[in-house]
Amino acid sequence: MNPRIRNTLFTEKKKCIINADLDGMLSGIILHNVLGWEIIGFSMCNGKPNDELWLPQGMTLERAIAECIFIDLPVMLKQATVIDQHFNALDEDSVNTFRVDENKINPNILRGMNYTSTEKGYTRKYPFGTVHLIIAVLEKYNHNINLNLNKDLGGFTSLDVLLRADRVIGNTAIYTPNCRDWADYLATDNQGTITNLIKSIIHSDSLSEYSIREHNVEEKLKILGCARNDGDCSNLLSMGETTKVKEIIAWLSSILGLTAPSIPNNLQTSNVLTGERYPLSVDNYLSIKRILEDPNIFSYAIVNTRVLSVTRIKNVL
Ligand SMILES: [Mn+2]
Numbered sequence: 001m002n003p004r005i006r007n008t009l010f011t012e013k014k015k016c017i018i019n020a021d022l023d024g025m026l027s028g029i030i031l032h033n034v035l036g037w038e039i040i041g042f043s044m045c046n047g048k049p050n051d052e053l054w055l056p057q058g059m060t061l062e063r064a065i066a067e068c069i070f071i072d073l074p075v076m077l078k079q080a081t082v083i084d085q086h087f088n089a090l091d092e093d094s095v096n097t098f099r100v101d102e103n104k105i106n107p108n109i110l111r112g113m114n115y116t117s118t119e120k121g122y123t124r125k126y127p128f129g130t131v132h133l134i135i136a137v138l139e140k141y142n143h144n145i146n147l148n149l150n151k152d153l154g155g156f157t158s159l160d161v162l163l164r165a166d167r168v169i170g171n172t173a174i175y176t177p178n179c180r181d182w183a184d185y186l187a188t189d190n191q192g193t194i195t196n197l198i199k200s201i202i203h204s205d206s207l208s209e210y211s212i213r214e215h216n217v218e219e220k221l222k223i224l225g226c227a228r229n230d231g232d233c234s235n236l237l238s239m240g241e242t243t244k245v246k247e248i249i250a251w252l253s254s255i256l257g258l259t260a261p262s263i264p265n266n267l268q269t270s271n272v273l274t275g276e277r278y279p280l281s282v283d284n285y286l287s288i289k290r291i292l293e294d295p296n297i298f299s300y301a302i303v304n305t306r307v308l309s310v311t312r313i314k315n316v317l
Pocket of ligand 1 (some may be wrong): 019021024072085086128129130166
């Protein structure tokens with residue numbers, strides 16, 4: 001992995017805005033425990049009309065962009081600092097544009113993966129969570145991440161919860177060669193215990209056992225109040241149920257043997273974003289690329305081989 005990423009973004013005591021799902025919450029918990037980061041707010045960018053940003057009362061979008069790092073959110077604004085895995089560039093030219101941005105880390109950009117490439121196309125995009133990327137980077141640069149991954153939770157363990165972020169086991173079962181390739185990439189020149197444990201699981205023959213436990217984690221997340229089995233907690237934030245989100249973060253932290261980061265008490269729906277989805281193909285991607293030049297595009301991601309999700313800022317910055 002690119003060594004410059006450590007110096008630019010993985011430094012102590014930053015503020016972050018996390019994706020409102022399991023991957024975002026686990027990323028925030030680990031960054032809090034290892035680097036003392038503070039969780040300021042949440043966002044959800046799915047290319048839907050209810051795409052949202054939850055910030056402390058009185059904090060503007062401009063201030064959030066200036067002060068915070070967006071985690072597990074494919075924010076494209078030039079001035080935004082981002083650690084994310086969703087984003088996949090449309091073509092080689094876009095890869096080069098994003099590669100020069102020192103304020104963004106994305107594994108697809110690091111390896112040149114892009115939608116229209118024949119060699120490095122959509123089927124080769126990064127298949128794990130942002131939390132697994134963060135762990136790999138921290139471990140590569142000798143940060144000790146003391147996670148309890150053996151906690152028995154009845155039908156699953158704390159390791160299974162970490163693996164459920166963006167569905168590591170489910171994706172490996174379907175896209176085995178790509179997942180193995182990326183697990184090897186994360187573990188290159190990396191002595192990290194967790195990174196190498198994940199690599200060994202992805203290369204193992206016991207995926208079906210892990211699949212059963214992955215399903216049990218999903219059931220637990222729904223019992224905790226998440227809207228979907230990926231730990232989407234945007235439903236709770238929309239209803240003003242910040243306390244329930246705090247409880248989920250406290251539970252996740254405790255099962256991993258970590259300290260729970262605090263969450264602002266005065267989180268509010270910002271109502272500054274709105275999403276839309278576009279049909280995407282190798283034939284229409286150039287016209288889509290022009291649409292994406294709009295300076296009010298907050299984020300975008302390729303949802304599947306034929307759909308692009310776009311989130312816009314409602315009022316011009
Ligand atoms: Mn993610």
